[in-house]
Structure formats: structure tokens, C-alpha cells
Amino acid sequence: MSFExxxxxxxxxxIYCAGCGNGTIINCTLAAVDSMxxxxxxxxxxxxxxxxxxxxxxxxxxxxxxxxxxALAFATGVKMAKPDLHVVVFTGDxxxxxxxxxxxxxxxxxxxxxxxxxxxxxxxxxxxxxxxPTTPLKCLSSTTPYGCAEPPxxxxxxxxxxxxxxxxxxxxxxxxxxxxxxxxxxETPGFSFIEALVQCPTAFGRRNKFRxxxxxxxxxxxxxxxxxxxxxxxxxxxxxxxxxxxxGELTKRNRPAMGVKx
Amino acid sequence: MKLAIDETRCKGCNLCTKVCxxxxxxxxxxxxxxxxxxxxLDRPERCTNCRLRNLYGRQLCxxxxxxxxxxxxxxxxxxxxxxxxxxxxx
Numbered sequence: 001m002s003f004e005x006x007x008x009x010x011x012x013x014x015i016y017c018a019g020c021g022n023g024t025i026i027n028c029t030l031a032a033v034d035s036m037x038x039x040x041x042x043x044x045x046x047x048x049x050x051x052x053x054x055x056x057x058x059x060x061x062x063x064x065x066x067x068x069x070x071a072l073a074f075a076t077g078v079k080m081a082k083p084d085l086h087v088v089v090f091t092g093d094x095x096x097x098x099x100x101x102x103x104x105x106x107x108x109x110x111x112x113x114x115x116x117x118x119x120x121x122x123x124x125x126x127x128x129x130x131x132x133p134t135t136p137l138k139c140l141s142s143t144t145p146y147g148c149a150e151p152p153x154x155x156x157x158x159x160x161x162x163x164x165x166x167x168x169x170x171x172x173x174x175x176x177x178x179x180x181x182x183x184x185x186x187e188t189p190g191f192s193f194i195e196a197l198v199q200c201p202t203a204f205g206r207r208n209k210f211r212x213x214x215x216x217x218x219x220x221x222x223x224x225x226x227x228x229x230x231x232x233x234x235x236x237x238x239x240x241x242x243x244x245x246x247x248g249e250l251t252k253r254n255r256p257a258m259g260v261k262x
Numbered sequence: 263m264k265l266a267i268d269e270t271r272c273k274g275c276n277l278c279t280k281v282c283x284x285x286x287x288x289x290x291x292x293x294x295x296x297x298x299x300x301x302x303l304d305r306p307e308r309c310t311n312c313r314l315r316n317l318y319g320r321q322l323c324x325x326x327x328x329x330x331x332x333x334x335x336x337x338x339x340x341x342x343x344x345x346x347x348x349x350x351x352x
Contacts (some may be wrong), residue, residue, distance in 0.1 A: 001320070004336065012271060013332055018298075019275035122342060173281075175328040201275075213275050252285025 003030035006040070011058050016051065019213030021172035021198030023117050026055050026090075028175055032182035034070075039074045048100060051126045051200075052119035060190065061191040062162035069100030072107040075114055077115040079259040087114040094124045099154050110160030113259045118155060118183060118193065121200035126211045129203035139205040155195050160251045162197070165190030167251035171197040171220040174247065181249060190257030197245070263315050263337040265306040271334040274298040278326045278335060284308045287326065311337060 007030070016022050033043065045063040047053035048071035056063030066074040076222045096104050096118050123141055126131040131141040131148050134155065138147040139217045166188040168181040178196055183191030190221075199205060199216035210216035225241065227248030233240055265286070278287040279301055286306055290299035306312065310323045315337070327335045 004333065007333060013273070013334075016331060018273035019277065020331055023333065024277075027328050027330070028332065138333050170263075174328075175325060177282075213277060214311065217277065217280070245275050 003027060003034045006014060006030045006034060006059055006061070009062050015054065017200075017202045019199065019201045020051070020054050020120070021196075021200070021217075022055065022119050024172045024175060025052075025178070026058070027116060027198045028178040029088065029090070029117050029182050030059065030180050032073075033086075035183060036074070036186050038086050040146055042084065043088065043092060044075075044078055045088050046071050046078065047090040048092070048095040049126075050092040050095045051121070052090055053095060055090040069095055069098070070103060071095060072100060072116070073104040073112070074111070076107060076112055081205060083113075083259050083261055088107055088186070089114060089116045090104050091118050092125075093114060093118060093120040093122060093134040094132045094157070096157075100255055101133075105158065105162040108159050108164040108191050108193070111163055111165060111255050111257045113115040113189055113191070113257050113261070114246055115182065115185045115192045116194070118156065118195045121198045121204060122152075122197050123200055125200045125203040129130060129207065139204075141204070142207075154244075156193070156209075156250050157192040159191075163191075164193045164251065165253055165255055165257060166192035166249075168193075168249045169195040169197070169247050171224055171247065172199060173217050174224070174243045177247075182248070184252075186250070189260045190255060198216075201248075241248050263311045265309050266336055266338050267300055267303070268273045268284055268334040268336065269294055269296075269298075269300050272277050272298055273334075274300060275331065276301060277331065281325050283323070283325070283330045284310075293318055303315060304316045306321045 021093050040061045043061045045055045045056035049068035071089050071091050075087050079087050095121045096128050110247050124132050129142045131144040133186040134154045156167050166185045181194050184246045185194050200215045205216045224247040225244040285299040288304045290301050
């Protein structure tokens with residue numbers, strides 16, 4: 001069985017723009033879920049509102065498409081009512097960090113046994129390219145036409161500080177690594193958070209000199225700093241490059257978790 | 263196994279042309295019925311998964327399939343080779 005069997009074939013092709021990275025992240029997540037050997041009846045996909053949150057509609061399992069930002073709240077309810085179900089949450093950066101920020105930190109604090117895959121395209125893609133809490137500094141969007149002046153959220157640091165058990169960050173270029181990270185997150189009891197940086201050619205790339213899809217993917221590839229290399233740089237006392245982001249498995253620990261299947 | 267692109271799903275983003283280690287996919291020139299330039303396959307028999315999947319009994323490489331955001335790339339089983347009888351007319 002491959003991850004293709006998890007798709008609703010009659011719903012495809014999906015409505016994402018040409019070159020959107022969300023499809024890649026769904027592929028990787030489903031490949032990881034498939035390798036876990038879970039039954040389709042025992043897996044639930046939950047999502048909020050946004051481009052990324054359309055994902056469960058294309059998956060052949062039970063799914064919840066909930067209100068904006070409340071995906072984690074609904075997923076908590078699912079997990080508390082039926083601890084035997086495997087809960088995977090698809091969410092975007094505007095969904096998770098902006099309106100659902102409080103749900104996010106409290107889900108991390110409670111350490112509920114679920115896996116959250118955040119497709120971070122650094123902008124509100126569906127509503128016309130407004131700046132989101134993760135828009136990098138000096139990036140243009142329709143609400144920051146002179147460049148974003150606010151420092152962005154680092155969602156992985158936030159999840160680590162709030163108490164998640166497993167935190168990793170990869171991009172849509174690193175497909176195999178992302179698949180392994182999602183699998184590790186699914187295996188970890190407790191809250192696992194995987195941030196996947198994706199390209200958004202329509203809303204983000206158009207305004208930020210990434211007109212071609214591959215330019216943005218190339219940017220993600222060249223500006224990702226492996227965690228091991230970051231540790232090495234810190235050991236040698238050298239400064240970290242300003243414009244790069246850390247990728248890799250950032251946190252793995254064993255705090256007491258809630259809602260773990262007995 | 264044989265590499266195939268589903269023309270009804272491909273949106274022509276050409277991500278596959280960049281990720282394949284063998285550079286099997288090439289940017290398409292001709293538009294199809296939907297107005298999408300579907301990538302062309304350049305000697306697809308070089309693909310690792312095509313050659314060795316049945317030998318190893320598992321998925322090999324598969325980066326293009328994972329990367330394709332539109333789930334358009336897949337492998338199809340090939341029928342075993344059958345020698346054809348050719349009638350030669352003199």
C-alpha cells in the first residue's frame with residue numbers, strides 16, 4: 001500500500017495553485033501515516049481554515065474541517081472523547097500562530113497525544129496575501145506594502161518553550177527528511193509539532209522576487225541551516241547567519257503526555 | 263515498472279524537473295487540452311524505481327512522486343515482454 005491509497009481519487013486534482021507546496025506536505029504526511037500501518041477507520045485528520053486546511057477533504061478518512069484557528073481545540077475534544085483514535089492536525093501559519101495561538105500553546109502545555117503538521121507559507125494565501133505572524137522582516141505582502149516591520153514568530157521555539165514533546169522543522173524541498181520527521185512525530189507519545197516551510201507562488205512569491213516556483217524552493221534549500229551545523233557554529237563561538245533558518249529535529253523529550261492510548 | 267505522468271492532474275509547475283537526480287523530466291513545450299505544458303520524459307528507463315523496484319521489493323528513490331504537489335506521477339506495471347511473430351512479405 002502506498003500513500004496514494006489514502007487520497008479520495010474522485011476529489012483530485014485539488015484546488016491548490018500550480019506549484020503550491022501544500023500538496024507535497026500532504027504526500028509526505030500520508031506516506032508517514034501509511035508506514036505506521038494504521039487503519040483508516042482509526043485515523044482522524046483535523047484542520048481549521050485556510051489553504052492548508054483544505055487537505056483533509058482530499059483524504060479518505062474521517063476528518064473535521066473546523067472554524068478558523070480552532071483545529072487544535074476540536075482535535076483535543078476528539079482525543080479526549082476517544083483516546084484510541086490517532087489524531088493528525090493539518091494547519092497553516094495564520095491558523096495556528098495568529099488566531100489559534102492560544103490554543104496552540106495550551107495544547108503544547110497539556111502535551112496531548114497528537115501530531116500537528118503546520119504548513120508555513122509565511123502569508124495568508126487564501127484571502128489575498130495579507131501579512132501573517134510568520135512573515136519575515138522586510139517581506140512584502142498586501143498589508144505590509146513597504147516591507148514587514150514586525151519580527152516574526154519562531155513557531156518551533158514557541159512549541160519547545162510551551163512544552164511539546166517532539167518539534168521538528170523541514171521545508172517542502174526536504175521531502176524524505178520531512179517524511180521521517182512526521183513518522184517520528186507520530187511515534188512519539190505526546191504533542192508533536194512539525195513545521196514545514198512551503199512555497200506560495202501566488203501570494204508570497206509574486207511580491208517577493210520569487211516569481212518562478214523553483215526560485216522559492218531554491219531559496220528554501222539554500223537558506224536552511226542544519227541543526228548539527230548550528231550546534232557546531234555555536235560551539236566554535238561563531239555568529240549564526242542572519243537570514244538562515246534552522247531545520248532538523250529540534251526537540252525530543254519525554255514529558256508526561258495526556259490522552260495516550262492505553 | 264514504467265514511469266507515467268497523469269495529464270489530467272499535472273498543473274505544469276515543473277518541480278519534478280528540478281528534483282529528479284537523473285534529470286528524467288524535462289520542461290514540456292506543447293500545451294495539452296487543459297492548456298498545461300506537461301513535462302516530457304527523457305529516457306525514463308533510467309529511473310531507479312523503474313529498474314529495481316521488483317528486484318528489491320520496495321519503493322526506491324520516489325522523490326518525484328513525493329514532491330509532485332498534484333499527485334500526478336506514478337508507476338505502472340509493465341506487461342512482460344512477449345515476442346511478436348512478424349510476418350515478412352516477400
